[in-house]
Amino acid sequence: MDTLLADYWLDALGWGGSALLVFSLLQQRVLRFRTLNLVAGLLLIVFNAILGVWPMVALNAVTSTINVLFILRLRRQRHDAATFEVIEVGLDDQYLRHVLDTHGEDMRKHQPAFPGRPGPGQEAFVVVKGDETVGVVVIEGEGDTAHICLDYVTPKYRDFTPGEFVWRRSDLLCGRGYKRVMTSPTIVAPYYDRIGFRPSGEVFVLELDQDEAAATQRSRAV
Numbered sequence: 219m220d221t222l223l224a225d226y227w228l229d230a231l232g233w234g235g236s237a238l239l240v241f242s243l244l245q246q247r248v249l250r251f252r253t254l255n256l257v258a259g260l261l262l263i264v265f266n267a268i269l270g271v272w273p274m275v276a277l278n279a280v281t282s283t284i285n286v287l288f289i290l291r292l293r294r295q296r297h298d299a300a301t302f303e304v305i306e307v308g309l310d311d312q313y314l315r316h317v318l319d320t321h322g323e324d325m326r327k328h329q330p331a332f333p334g335r336p337g338p339g340q341e342a343f344v345v346v347k348g349d350e351t352v353g354v355v356v357i358e359g360e361g362d363t364a365h366i367c368l369d370y371v372t373p374k375y376r377d378f379t380p381g382e383f384v385w386r387r388s389d390l391l392c393g394r395g396y397k398r399v400m401t402s403p404t405i406v407a408p409y410y411d412r413i414g415f416r417p418s419g420e421v422f423v424l425e426l427d428q429d430e431a432a433a434t435q436r437s438r439a440v
Contacts, residue, residue, distance in 0.1 A: 235265055235346075239258035239262070243355050246373035248375075248409060249292050249293075249371055249377035253289060256283050259278040259282035259285065260278075262274065264276055269277075292377075301382045302352060303347075304355070305346070308342070309336045309342055314344060314354065315337075318354065321372065328370065328407065329406065330370055337367075339359075340360060342355070343356075343384075344356045345380050345384060347375070351368070352371060352375045355390075356385075362396055362397040363396065364391050364398070364400070365400050365402070368402045369384075386413060386424070391426055396405075398424060398425050399419045399424040400421055400422070401422045402414065403419075
């Protein structure tokens with residue numbers, strides 16, 4: 219009985235690690251992929267060590283080490299202002315249209331009220347990391363308040379915090395004379411309370427800190 223039970227748990231360990239490895243490859247979010255892949259690798263190290271399959275132990279040890287290094291680097295970048303850049307684009311910009319069309323279906327899941335194109339009087343920005351598109355922001359000014367019409371992040375970067383940089387740490391809004399940011403009540407699964415916004419009825423509001431934005435810009439210029 220003890221032998222059968224041990225064999226059962228060993229099989230479960232091997233199949234579970236293999237299934238998690240395959241599942242990790244299906245993830246769009248880069249940090250989630252690395253984390254799940256690491257856990258799968260650790261399970262397979264234990265499984266193969268018990269069986270004495272040392273080449274597979276070595277292989278999974280190497281891949282797990284690589285995953286740890288990537289995870290540490292990615293976590294450092296989550297709150298690094300130098301990681302992201304915000305680029306203003308025209309409302310009829312062809313690349314903006316391309317991004318909106320490419321991710322239109324996903325955008326509607328998170329912000330169903332956005333019509334698919336920015337309207338007259340609004341301002342559009344593309345958030346990038348190097349040469350990769352991270353997301354799109356569309357705002358509309360009303361006095362010294364910036365209303366968020368679209369705040370979209372591509373699936374790959376949803377484990378990061380580009381919104382923290384855009385709304386709190388860049389001079390995107392302060393440089394345009396805005397003193398506060400207000401979200402839309404129709405945004406699905408809002409994250410704003412985690413980056414300093416305060417709830418106000420059905421929306422979230424952020425009072426902008428000009429000193430913080432200026433300090434961030436100085437650090438990026440160094």
